[in-house]
Amino acid sequence: MLDIAGDLSRWIDEGREFAVATVVGVSGSAPRAPGAALAVDSDGEAVGSVSGGCVEGAVYDLCRQAMKDGEPLVERFGYSDEDAFTVGLTCGGIIDILVTPVSADRSVPMAALSAVVRGEPAALARVARGPSGLLGSALLVRPDGSWEGGLGGPAELDRTAAGEARALLEAGRTGTVEFSEDGSRCPGGLTLLVESNVPPPRMIIFGAIDFAAALVRVGKLIGYHVTVCDARPVFATRARFPEADEIVVDWPHRYLRSTETDGRTVLCVLTHDAKFDVPLLTEALRLPVAYTGAMGSRRTHADRDRHLREAGLTDRDLSRLRSPIGLDLGARTSEETALSIAAEIIATRRGGTGASLTGSGTPIHRDGGTIS
Structure with missing residues (x-):
């Protein structure tokens, strides 16, 4: 969601409530990388994109539903013969979308948006897969390793998440990391999306x-x-x-x-x-x-x-x-x-070859886990 921070910060200043849909996982050929976002406010205005058009309508509806319910959710979109031209990705890939309602009581996302607008380096870490009680919970991590917010689990979970987010921030990368719900670095229980805001290269x-x-x-x-x-x-x-x-x-x-x-x-x-x-x-x-x-x-x-x-x-x-x-x-x-x-x-x-994609057989969209 940090890629549309300017628009969302303006919405906050205007007192709008909204929901943000963020790409949190990509498999195969997909048009947008993790961190790409679409936001919809309570009046139905939309900014951003999660798919370049393939599933925007369905994600728009999910944002409206999340605002109504007040709860985050995760939805997967992929290719199938039945839905390829309705809500499927016609490029053949799979994307996972985290939809989170944002209001005045969600201080961590708001603080992250403010940091981006001010040009400050920071990382927003959110639970993209895990128990429903943790889904969408967030940490804002600074370059010195300090953080605000919490993921709703044990203290070790926050410490582990902050450490992983800081490492990605130092590398100027956006991506996902996996570890267990108790904070140990054994993958499988919980997936964290970390969006890094750093000065341009x-x-x-x-x-x-x-x-x-x-x-x-x-x-x-x-x-x-x-x-x-x-x-x-x-x-x-x-x-x-x-x-x-x-x-x-x-x-x-x-x-x-x-x-x-x-x-x-x-x-x-x-x-x-x-x-x-x-x-x-x-x-x-x-x-x-x-x-x-x-x-x-x-x-x-x-x-x-x-x-x-x-x-x-x-x-x-x-x-x-x-x-x-x-x-x-x-x-x-x-x-x-x-x-x-x-x-x-x-x-x-x-990591591209520079060769023509016609007849090459190489992937059109490479690993979307990082944004330099």
């Missing part, structure tokens, strides 16, 4: 060139906080990159050494100039970031590879470099090239 683009302007736009579109860095102040300007979150005038390797990166950060080196590339990549390929790509022809790459080896990088270091950058889409324009780079970043993040 960083995309740092080095080289204030025309390709960078297009990549800024695409990077924003796919959810990154985008920084453009170039040592040349005449090129690294707000006028040229109005959509960038940050513009930095500095030598790329010096900036990379001083700025914060993590396991979700992507680095796009578009300078294709050895005096910038070699010191920058010498730093970049030793960092535990998600992706490092460098623009240039195959000849440029071969020369760069030689210089990087001379700088002391190993085969293992160099194996992490995506160069020439991007997937082979036959791109020509700046915009097409930006799409090819973004496609490679997504494939790397999600």
Whole structure:
């Protein structure tokens, strides 16, 4: 439900009561990952989506019913010959939906929504499968491991749930974990959905060139906080990159050494100039970031590879470099090239092959248990 926090926070401010349907489990090919939500208020207004359209009508009705009954419920939707075109998933997958009524007495979900709106890192953990008395009960977990709320079981259950939620929050992931009702880590008795709210991952683009302007736009579109860095102040300007979150005038390797990166950060080196590339990549390929790509022809790459080896990088270091950058889409324009780079970043993040789905036999929707 945190993916529609802005709308739900507005509803709370307006005094509306509502119910939220959240995807808590996915099997096979399904259009939305755990954490995706649809909410319906007492006047029948709806926001969000749990399936891209397949089962929205049925979930809408469940939300209305949950508001009437005042109790949470779980419903499974899957494919069958009888219901595939009524309330079934025509894509062939299975999704489990947790529907929870939200009112003024449910302080934990409200506190979680407020944290998201304020931009604070937090994890909302809710019981998605278990005894009816625990279903929908929630904890709000902070980065320091503190929490508010409770799951309604023994104290050990809350401690275990808070620990699992904190681990997912630190990784910037949304997903499910299983353990027993007494709080031990034996799977089977209880399933917890943990939704993590963390700052967006960083995309740092080095080289204030025309390709960078297009990549800024695409990077924003796919959810990154985008920084453009170039040592040349005449090129690294707000006028040229109005959509960038940050513009930095500095030598790329010096900036990379001083700025914060993590396991979700992507680095796009578009300078294709050895005096910038070699010191920058010498730093970049030793960092535990998600992706490092460098623009240039195959000849440029071969020369760069030689210089990087001379700088002391190993085969293992160099194996992490995506160069020439991007997937082979036959791109020509700046915009097409930006799409090819973004496609490679997504494939790397999600474990995709980059191959055409037509005739490939590979899953369309991969493991939906994580959201980076």
